[in-house]
Amino acid sequence: MTTSKKATRSGATALPSERRAHLVRLAGDLFAEKGFRGTTVREIADAAGILSGSLYHHFDSKESIGDEILSAFLDDVLTGYRQAVRDTDDPRAAIEQIVRSSTATLSRHRAALTMLQNDWPYFSAQPRFGYLRKAMKEIEQTWTAQLERGKQTGQFRADLDARLIYRLLRDILWIPTSWRQGRGTGWSTDQIxxxxxxxxxxGITARAPE
Structure with a gap:
């Protein structure tokens, strides 16, 4: 599965230009700050120092910009997940790679993550963003498959609730806070x-000496 929506973006199929990429970054910052629904095309154009009409030379709608931001994010996430599973038969090693891949990906797509967290009800209800649910389902299935596999091999506890653990870890990983970048904490990203x-x-329980 690919989340790419290029075939549905009328007027947005040209190769990305430096100007286009700059507009996407500006729009993403505004969407993250004000919410997708709370941001207007005029505000994006103003931030870019252009007329609203000029923005339509690059995108046919605000939704097309959001589409590009979100599909690029989820394509990146899924690429890392698929590679992690493909590279090893060890569920613990796969999960470690998924965690590291997720952290690197999220640092590159902070605006997209904030958009999903703030405006998920809107995006998930729009047919053009239907790929979001498919991507999230694959993400969940990847996690739970590795957790269940670890249970079967005896690496993980037999009573582990795979879906619950996935949701807990996903929410930890997907919190877009500055401390995860080690700013002002003395911790590097790798240490975190x-x-x-x-x-x-x-765990945090001390083990008794053998």
Whole structure:
């Protein structure tokens, strides 16, 4: 499955230009700050220093811009997930790679993540954004498949609720906060990832000496 929507973006099939990419970044920042529904085409054009009509030379609608931002994000996420599963038969190693891949991807697509979190009810109800649900379903299935596999191999607890663990970890990973980038904390991104993986696989309970 691919989440790419290029075939449905009338007037937006040309190769991306530097100007186009700049408009997408500006729009993404506004969508993240004000919400997708709360942002107007005029505000995007004003931020870019152009007339509203000029924006339509690059995109046929505000939805086309949102579409480009979200599909690029989910394509990136799924590429990392698929590679993680393809690269190993070990469920623990696959999950570790998924966590690292997710962190790197989310750092590149903060605006898209905030858009999904703030305006999911809107996007999920629009037919043109139907690929969002398909992508989220694949993400969930990838996580739960590895967790269930780990249960079967004896690496993970037999009573583990795979769907619950997936939801908890997804929400931790997908929080777009600055501390995850290590700003002002003294922790690097790798240290934060290692901390999460240590909590996931080893817990916080002290082990009795053997």
């Amino acid at each position: 990832i290692d901390g999460l993986l240590g909590l996931l696989f080893d």
